[in-house]
Amino acid sequence: MKILLVEDDERTAAFIIKGLRQAGYIVEHASDGETGLALAECEQYAAAVVDIMLPRRDGLSMVEQLRRHKVLTPVIFLSAKSAVDDRIKGLQSGGDDYLPKPFAFSELLARIQALMRRAAAIAEPTSLTVADLTMDLIRRKVWRAGQEIELQAKEFALLEYLMRNNGRVVSKIMIIEHVWDYSFDPQTNIVEARICRLRDKVDRGSERKLIHTLRGIGYKIE
């Protein structure tokens, strides 16, 4: 289970990281809002602990941005300010909880766990994420960097299959079997053709390409 920590104060960060690691979590740490945002959008975290006062981009704006991009990772804010207004702002900007500094680590842990429990109850295993590409299986919608992409049924099925195999290479035969439900080689270039269209919609105009070809082997998304 991976938790993202966005905190600029090194001592606080070290303290939290140590505690969370001991509790069995994998912790990734960002020291400023921009880095935190980038990480949160690329990776899938079970929860995020976000300081409000941060260099480059404050925590509130970071979470607002995340929510705009349909990243629903549960967030708990930390802040030295315990002023009521700040707490309220935190809850309103899309955070799920708020903890004023100084806090006891055990309370932070309890709150994180409560959040994750709650999120697990709601979170449909129905959304897939790879880097800044998100797929909502129920609404049948796909976003790249927060921007909605229109996909046809077959394209959707193909992308879903690739995303379910996030990082793994899938051969054309496997694609044919899963997406087309053929048990034979159709002797045509359906897959290539469909991959091409998918690329056009998913990767075009994006610096970072997600769909990769492995000659003679297959395709993978990453």
Place this chain on the structure above:
Amino acid sequence: MKILLVEDDERTAAFIIKGLRQAGYIVEHASDGETGLALAECEQYAAAVVDIMLPRRDGLSMVEQLRRHKVLTPVIFLSAKSAVDDRIKGLQSGGDDYLPKPFAFSELLARIQALMRRAAAIAEPTSLTVADLTMDLIRRKVWRAGQEIELQAKEFALLEYLMRNNGRVVSKIMIIEHVWDYSFDPQTNIVEARICRLRDKVDRGSERKLIHTLRGIGYKIE
């Protein structure tokens, strides 16, 4: 919207009741844990604010009992003790949030509202709304942009089903099962035909179309 307050201190109770009423909520008040438990089990509340130190039965045990009985009303604990251990106990015994006394009323309100937002996803509504389309399930009326729309029974049932699945795609098979209660494919295009009429009434003359077709998949409202 009804909120349950379980608090033995009269002054605190009066203060909270007044504030919540001003915010437009109906508040019911119990002064001890047993009464609170009884109320929470009989009535349906949008949220509960529960003091931990209570006569007859303490707040923690009250909520544990509630949860055992599958009452999932969101609970926010209040307590004079701000000791970390107590907070953790609160979260672990099935509470959704914890607020130490003294607190600012506006923070309590924000937290209650955040909790209710989260819980709203599960709750059973009496009216459904999607964009500027509203359906009153009790009076069986539908409005688009404030303008009433006359629907036939089947059309109403169909629209209700779509709206209950707001944003989610429903296949024609699912529609047939829910709206017509057939467990087989009627081999006709009833659904398409009814959708067409529904569109005529709901989306005609409106810039923003709400009923969407997903070829080969189904329909959704959004």
Place this chain on the structure above:
DNA sequence: TCCGTAGATTATTATTTGGTCATGTTTGCC
């Protein structure tokens, strides 16, 4: 009984999809 309405069915038309093919491009191997 007759009419009106709700709702189902059928027929027709319109639209979209997704597979195929032809061609262009890249890659890796000898």
Place this chain on the structure above:
DNA sequence: GGCAAACATGACCAAATAATAATCTACGGA
């Protein structure tokens, strides 16, 4: 460097799917 295989790309088109209109049926009330 030349070559063949693998892959990318774009245009095309037939089949699948859906929208719409028209027609039919069943039922309840005047």
